[in-house]
Amino acid sequence: MSERMELSFTLNGAPVCLTTEPGRRALDLLREEFGLTAAKEGCGLGECGACSVLVDGELKLSCLLLAAQLAGRSVVTAEGLGTPDAPHPIQSAFADCGAVQCGYCTPGMTLATSALLAQNPDPDRDAARVALSGNLCRCTGYVKIVDAVLAAGAALRGEKP
Amino acid sequence: MPDNLSPRADALAKATGTERYSADETPPGCLWAGVRRAGIPHGLITGLDVAAARSLPGVAAVLTRADVPGTNRQGIVHKDQPVLCGRHVRHCGDAVALVVAESRDALAEALSRIQVECTPLPGVFDPEAALLPDAPAVHPGREGGNRLAYGLVEKGDAPGEFAAASDDDVLVAGEFHTPLQDHVFLEPPNGLARLTPAGLLDMVVSTQAPFRDRFEIAHALGLDPMKIRIRAPYLGGGFGGKDGATVQCLLALAALAVPGRFIKMAWSREETFLAGYKRHAATVRLKLLAKRDGTLRALAGTMLFDAGPYAHLSGEIMALGMEHAGGPYRIPHTRVEGSCAYTNNPVGGAFRGFGVVQAGFATERLMDALAVRLGRDPAGLRRQNALKPGEHNCVGVMAEAGTDTAACLDAVMAHPAWTGREAWKQAAPAFTRRGTGLVAIQNAMGYGRGLPDAAAAKLELTRQGTFRLYNSVPDMGQGNASAFVAMAARALGQPPQAVSCVQPDTRICPPAGSSSASRTTYTFGNALLRACRAMRDKLLARGALALLCDTPERLELIPGAVSDPVTGRSVPLARIGMMLCRDDRICVDQYIMPVVDHPPDTGREFKLGFPHRFYSYGACLCAVEVDTLTGTVRLVKCLLSVACGRVFSLSGVEQQLQGAAAQGAGLALFEDIGLTRGRMRAGDLSTYLIPTALDLPDIECLALDDDEPSGPLGLKGMGEIGIHGPGPAVAQALYDATGLWVRHLPVSPREVLEAMGGPLS
Numbered sequence: 003m004s005e006r007m008e009l010s011f012t013l014n015g016a017p018v019c020l021t022t023e024p025g026r027r028a029l030d031l032l033r034e035e036f037g038l039t040a041a042k043e044g045c046g047l048g049e050c051g052a053c054s055v056l057v058d059g060e061l062k063l064s065c066l067l068l069a070a071q072l073a074g075r076s077v078v079t080a081e082g083l084g085t086p087d088a089p090h091p092i093q094s095a096f097a098d099c100g101a102v103q104c105g106y107c108t109p110g111m112t113l114a115t116s117a118l119l120a121q122n123p124d125p126d127r128d129a130a131r132v133a134l135s136g137n138l139c140r141c142t143g144y145v146k147i148v149d150a151v152l153a154a155g156a157a158l159r160g161e162k163p
Numbered sequence: 164m165p166d167n168l169s170p171r172a173d174a175l176a177k178a179t180g181t182e183r184y185s186a187d188e189t190p191p192g193c194l195w196a197g198v199r200r201a202g203i204p205h206g207l208i209t210g211l212d213v214a215a216a217r218s219l220p221g222v223a224a225v226l227t228r229a230d231v232p233g234t235n236r237q238g239i240v241h242k243d244q245p246v247l248c249g250r251h252v253r254h255c256g257d258a259v260a261l262v263v264a265e266s267r268d269a270l271a272e273a274l275s276r277i278q279v280e281c282t283p284l285p286g287v288f289d290p291e292a293a294l295l296p297d298a299p300a301v302h303p304g305r306e307g308g309n310r311l312a313y314g315l316v317e318k319g320d321a322p323g324e325f326a327a328a329s330d331d332d333v334l335v336a337g338e339f340h341t342p343l344q345d346h347v348f349l350e351p352p353n354g355l356a357r358l359t360p361a362g363l364l365d366m367v368v369s370t371q372a373p374f375r376d377r378f379e380i381a382h383a384l385g386l387d388p389m390k391i392r393i394r395a396p397y398l399g400g401g402f403g404g405k406d407g408a409t410v411q412c413l414l415a416l417a418a419l420a421v422p423g424r425f426i427k428m429a430w431s432r433e434e435t436f437l438a439g440y441k442r443h444a445a446t447v448r449l450k451l452l453a454k455r456d457g458t459l460r461a462l463a464g465t466m467l468f469d470a471g472p473y474a475h476l477s478g479e480i481m482a483l484g485m486e487h488a489g490g491p492y493r494i495p496h497t498r499v500e501g502s503c504a505y506t507n508n509p510v511g512g513a514f515r516g517f518g519v520v521q522a523g524f525a526t527e528r529l530m531d532a533l534a535v536r537l538g539r540d541p542a543g544l545r546r547q548n549a550l551k552p553g554e555h556n557c558v559g560v561m562a563e564a565g566t567d568t569a570a571c572l573d574a575v576m577a578h579p580a581w582t583g584r585e586a587w588k589q590a591a592p593a594f595t596r597r598g599t600g601l602v603a604i605q606n607a608m609g610y611g612r613g614l615p616d617a618a619a620a621k622l623e624l625t626r627q628g629t630f631r632l633y634n635s636v637p638d639m640g641q642g643n644a645s646a647f648v649a650m651a652a653r654a655l656g657q658p659p660q661a662v663s664c665v666q667p668d669t670r671i672c673p674p675a676g677s678s679s680a681s682r683t684t685y686t687f688g689n690a691l692l693r694a695c696r697a698m699r700d701k702l703l704a705r706g707a708l709a710l711l712c713d714t715p716e717r718l719e720l721i722p723g724a725v726s727d728p729v730t731g732r733s734v735p736l737a738r739i740g741m742m743l744c745r746d747d748r749i750c751v752d753q754y755i756m757p758v759v760d761h762p763p764d765t766g767r768e769f770k771l772g773f774p775h776r777f778y779s780y781g782a783c784l785c786a787v788e789v790d791t792l793t794g795t796v797r798l799v800k801c802l803l804s805v806a807c808g809r810v811f812s813l814s815g816v817e818q819q820l821q822g823a824a825a826q827g828a829g830l831a832l833f834e835d836i837g838l839t840r841g842r843m844r845a846g847d848l849s850t851y852l853i854p855t856a857l858d859l860p861d862i863e864c865l866a867l868d869d870d871e872p873s874g875p876l877g878l879k880g881m882g883e884i885g886i887h888g889p890g891p892a893v894a895q896a897l898y899d900a901t902g903l904w905v906r907h908l909p910v911s912p913r914e915v916l917e918a919m920g921g922p923l924s
Contacts, residue, residue, distance in 0.1 A: 039187040040180020042399065044349045045432040049848035052349055080180035089175055097174035100814040103822060104640025105177025106349040106399030112178055131856040138848065140347050140400050141640045142818065143825035144856040 011072045014038075014082025024070035029053045031069050032079060040080035040109035044138070051137030054110035055079050061117040061136075080109030083116065092116055095154035096147070103141035110137050115151045124155055168812030171645035172659060173397060173638070184399050185369040186429060188355040193425035194223055195270045196417035199260040199277045200437055201252040204288070204507040204841025205299065208250050210280030213260055219276060221269030224420040226261040231416060233385025237408045239375065240771065241311075241474035243302065244510070246383050246412040252281060253301055253472030254507055255842055256438030263417045263426060288840050290446070290469040290504035301472050301505035311470050311503040312478035314768040316485050318559040319496035324461035328452055332460065335532035336450035339525040340907035341890070343469075343836045344442035344829075345435075345845065346514060347853050348639075350399020352409035352439065353429035356418035364391045364415055369398050371406040371637050372677035373667050383412045384419065391415070395667040401639030402826070403513035404439060406679045407475050433846045440475055440512030441836065443468040447525035449488070449499075453533055459548045461496035462489055462557065466522065468503045468511065475512035477503040482769045483607065484518030489557020490526040491568040491605040491780050492548040497557040507841045513679060515823060516886045519606055520830070524908065527602045527891030531898065541895060542581065542601040545782075546572045549603065559763030560774045565869050565879070567806035568603050571782040574804040574865045575601055580784055588899070591788070596919070598900025599786040599800075600892040606884035607775035608681045609756045614771045616682055616756035619673035620690035622651065622698050624748040628723060628737030630655060630662045630698075632691065635675030636683045637667050641882050642815050643683045647691055649812070650875060654695035656720050673751055681779070681880030684811075686756050688875030693752035701750060702739060709734040709742070757873055777871065779881045781805035783824070783888025787896040794916030798828050798858070798893065803885055804865040809877030813866060816881060821862040823885030829854050830886075831893040835909050 010019040013036065020035060032038045032055070041064050044052035053064040056078040084090030089097070092112045102108050111134060118125060118133035125133065130151040131144070139147060176182040201208075213225040228235065228249035235249075236242035248257045260277050264270035287293045287301065293309040301309055328334060354368035364386065370376055373393040381388035398405060414428040430438070449464035466484055470477040481501045488499045503511075514520075534541040549568040555561055575581060584599040591597040610616040621633040632651050638644040644664050652659040665672065675687050699720050706725030707715035710732055719726050726733035740748060759776045766773045786800035803820045810816055833852040837844025845851035870877040894905035903910075903918030 033187070034189060034191075038180070039183065042184075042186065042350065043429075044351070044399075045848050047432065047847050047849075050349060050432075080178070084179055086175045086179050086181055089179055093175065093178040096178045097170040100169055100171070100174075100818055102171060102174040102177050103642065103818055104349065104398060104400045105173065105182060106184065106640075108178050109180040127861070134856040136855075138347075138349065138853060138855060140349055140402070140826070140853060141822045143821035143854075143859055143862050145821050145859075145861050146814075146818065148856065148861070 007070060009069055009073055011074060012076040014078055022069050024068060026069040027065055028067035028069055028072055029064040032064060038079045038081050042106050042109065044106065051110045051114065052107050054113045054137060056113050056117060059120060061114055080112055083112060091157040092154040095150040095157060099146050099150040099153050101142060101146040101150035107137055107139045111147055115154055118151065119155050119158055123159055125151065127152065166812050166814050167649045167653065168642065168645055169814045171642050172648040172664065173645050182397055184350055185355065185367050185396050186350050186353050186399065188367050189427055190425045193427045194263050194265060194421060195267050196261060196263045196414060196426050196428040197270045197274055198258045198413055199274050199279065200255065201248065201257040201259050202255055203252060203281055203283055204255050205284045205286035206252045206281035207284060208248065208252060208259065208279065209282050210278065211259065212278035215276040216262060216273040219269065219273050221265040222262065222273045223265065224263040225273065226416060226420055231384065233383050235383060237379055237383045237412050238474055239407055239476055242382065244408060244473035246416060254509060256509065258413060261413055261417055263421050286507040286841050288506055288508055290467050290506055293504040293506050294502065301507060309505040311474055311505050312481055314482055314485060314501045314766060316558045316766045317498040318557060318763065318765065321461045321463045321496040321498035324496040325452055325463060331455055333453050333455060333533065333536050334450060335529055335536055337529060337532060337906065338446065338448045339528055340446050341444065341521045341524050342908060343444045343509060343838060344514060344834055345836060345851060346402040346404030348400030348402055348404055351430045351432055351435045352405060354410045354414045355425060355427050356414045357425045358418045358422040360423060362390055364418055366392065366414065367394045367396065368411060369405055370395050370411065371401045371639055371679055373637065373669050374674040375677060376411045377669055379408065380412050380415045384415055392670045395637040397666060398637055398639035401678065402515045403517065403679060405639065406513045406677050407440060409439060432848065436843065436846050436851065440510040442514035442520065443470065443477065443480060443511035445521035447521060449525050449529055451529045451533060457537055457539055457544050457547050459492055459494045462494050463498045466499065466501040469506055469508055470503045471508045471510040472505055473510045475510055477511055479772045480518040482766065482773045484522040486558050486607065486774055487519045487522045487605060488526060490523065490530065491550050491603050493550050493554050494557055508838060509843065515826065515883045520887060520890065523604060523887040524890045528894060531895050542572060542576050545603045558765055558774050560759050563777060565806060565808060565871055566778065566780060567867060567869060568780045570867055571780055571804040571806050572603060574867065575782040575784050575802055578802055580786060580800050580802055594791045596789045596791060596900040597786065598896040599784065600895025600899060601782065601784045602888060602891045602895060604781045604783055604884055604887040605778050606681060606887065608685060608777040608779065608880040609775060610680055610682065611772035611775045612758045612762055613773065616676065616686055617753060618675035618687040618690040619751060619753040620687055620694045621673050621749060621751045622694040624698065624736065624740050626740040628735055628740045630657065631665060632662060633665045633672040635667050635672040636687045637678040639678055641683065641819060646684050646811065646815065647688065650688055651691060651695055654692055655699060657722055681882045682756065684878065685874055685880045686754055689754035690752055692875050693754060694750045697750040697752055705739050705743060706734050709738060777879055779805060779807040779879050779884045781884050783892045785889055785892035785896050787893060787900055789900050789915055791919055794912030796832055796897065796910060796915060798832065799860050801828065801860055801862040801889060803888055804867060805881055805884060806867045806869050807881035808869055808871035808874045808879035810866045810868045811876050811878050816866045817864045819882050820864045820885040823883060824862050824889055825854050825859055827886040827889035828859060831890045831908055831910060833909055
């Protein structure tokens with residue numbers, strides 16, 4: 003772990019470069035080097051989805067990714083989707099549909115939703131449930147989260163609510 | 164139905180990842196603290212060698228029992244849990260040594276270098292066996308042995324009724340078992356602490372009870388509680404699992420050992436399984452006597468809770484279970500005995516449903532047994548016996564107005580999922596059987612008699628003319644903070660954006676108890692509304708000074724201003740905010756939940772938390788599909804109705820019901836800690852399965868809009884009640900589908916398959 007590497011990648015749309023240990027978990031890198039704490043640690047074993055990020059548009063678990071694996075990639079965290087003042091339509095949909103309770107799973111859920119809607123802009127409830135099945139939530143029973151996925155899809159397709 | 168809480172005030176910050184949880188507080192350069200756990204269920208420590216860990220580079224401190232100042236005892240009521248074990252290990256998760264290191268890597272390395280030698284002792288893993296005279300003592304020398312608590316509640320003459328039973332009566336009896344359940348909050352227990360140069364122990368903790376934590380830490384470590392500050396940001400889930408000792412004392416101890424440095428403790432998921440407390444496993448034996456026409460006559464039986472080695476709130480949990488053992492039914496004669504036994508299993512503690520899950524499963528199963536014996540529709544039998552206002556519940560407390568079990572049952576019984584259940588069952592596809600169950604549910608609100616269910620609320624007018632409310636009860640996800648913002652905005656006639664919310668901080672918030680017991684929104688909400696009224700009166704009085712008005716009662720508080728409708732003049736709240744000194748910009752008020760006026764003369768063993776005055780009621784339907792080839796059970800419909808006073812926010816009520824029902828469904832079908840002789844198989848989320856999005860249907864909710872006159876805006880607490888439905892409703896549905904008579908949870912595919920006569924039937 004003592005060897006360090008120069009690591010360059012795109013983070014939430016901006017190029018970044020730093021020196022770090024190649025074997026460091028991407029989750030820790032994002033949270034501690036960049037202060038991006040949207041990705042959460044819920045299990046550290048790739049079982050809960052709370053640490054989900056998008057890597058080149060694909061949903062990945064940052065607790066299982068090593069820093070070196072981010073080299074040259076484009077990484078998006080929930081902070082990169084939107085902000086409280088300018089939220090992404092997916093984030094707005096989660097808020098408006100009551101899909102946020104404790105919120106610990108929510109950033110990961112919104113990124114799973116983003117990955118789904120990129121592939122399938124008009125999913126039905128079953129497709130939404132399949133797409134979110136790797137992201138655990140203990141608060142909601144998932145009903146309003148599925149509502150939010152469909153509402154986000156409609157919003158991104160330009161349909162009026 | 165109006166919705167006062169959509170979107171929630173906390174939703175966007177959480178969705179965009181900017182909300183800061185305790186887990187997100189890792190200042191640069193902070194130290195990491197971690198615990199070496201015993202790993203055996205019962206034994207004596209004969210050797211503890213920490214030299215190799217202590218000498219490792221990057222290790223700031225290694226602490227053992229000898230380094231603990233104070234009593235070393237934690238616990239909410241009974242102080243029986245050591246912060247660090249000295250000699251006696253009582254469960255696998257017991258803490259033996261504490262390490263503080265410069266990095267997580269150094270911490271892990273140091274923990275692995277600690278040598279613990281233990282002489283195993285014979286363990287006691289069965290609560291029945293624990294109560295036998297020759298059982299190994301979990302706490303040697305303790306008066307009462309392994310019997311941690313005992314209680315008796317009775318009403319009328321149940322033994323006489325059973326003795327007098329005739330051929331005109333029907334008797335059903337059974338033994339039922341519910342398992343340990345892990346909370347699986349997504350944010351594992353964690354916190355950050357620093358002993359400041361001024362001697363203040365400054366902590367940020369994922370906790371449901373910051374005010375009580377202060378005293379618990381102070382007692383265990385011999386500190387002045389007023390020199391401990393605890394902040395509780397939004398929790399990543401709690402469900403009762405952060406209402407008691409997790410990291411608090413260990414983290415505080417680490418901070419004392421390395422003054423001035425920030426120290427982080429974050430349990431892994433594995434450590435959370437190992438050391439976190441669980442819902443108590445319980446065995447409930449009940450018998451129920453009824454007339455042939457279905458009228459309930461008497462209930463009697465016993466409840467036995469496996470406390471594990473430390474009390475936590477076992478006695479209080481047992482008491483609440485016993486208080487609910489009669490279900491939401493009219494039963495003239497009852498007698499229920501309860502015991503909690505110390506064992507070497509994982510620690511039992513608070514979990515949403517708090518003893519009621521265990522009781523409700525047994526009672527509802529007996530109602531099913533009675534329905535079968537009488538050839539009755541299980542819903543109609545419940546409807547016939549539903550407790551009404553003015554009648555007495557099973558411990559003799561008169562049911563308040565709003566005891567609407569019958570209305571809740573009616574709402575579900577009128578739903579197509581119930582009226583059409585036979586046609587749906589007949590239409591089952593190949594290799595599939597279908598069944599439907601419908602049960603009644605209830606859950607008390609508040610701490611109960613003997614322990615003031617009190618909250619104080621603080622509200623501040625800022626110098627900018629907006630309002631800041633000081634939430635004193637942690638929001639673990641249930642949305643109480645957002646509800647408080649909405650309530651205050653409404654009471655003050657201001658837009659919600661004009662009200663900001665400070666999360667619990669013992670330094671600046673007045674005490675308001677724990678986030679638990681379906682009490683949070685009720686008790687703090689009432690205190691807050693009183694503070695809002697005081698603020699309104701104050702603003703009108705101070706506004707009158709600026710408006711030169713000698714009759715402040717004619718003034719109005721309007722958005723952003725105090726206005727005089729007679730003159731048409733107004734003064735902005737920002738002006739008033741600038742005008743007042745800080746003390747004058749603050750209003751504090753408090754509320755204590757009313758208790759039962761004339762408590763029945765029973766449950767005398769219970770000093771705290773018995774009985775309760777207010778309940779929410781409901782009904783729950785579950786429909787299942789069973790795969791005849793694999794025995795797999797799918798929950799395909801789940802519908803809940805609830806009577807919980809006025810519905811302040813339909814979305815908020817649905818959030819609680821859906822989430823609670825999901826946890827109940829997990830308990831019914833998936834969640835199994837795999838406990839064998841004090842060791843659990845579960846150590847992560849692939850060995851302990853909670854429901855995923857694919858495992859649950861769209862849970863439907865029917866909220867009856869009622870009114871609780873004492874409630875803030877007429878509401879009652881309802882954060883727990885939804886968890887009671889799926890266990891017994893799934894059991895009833897499985898009987899309908901397969902004839903399997905479920906006596907324990909979770910239901911395994913193997914027993915379902917066997918009930919159907921094997922894989923090919």
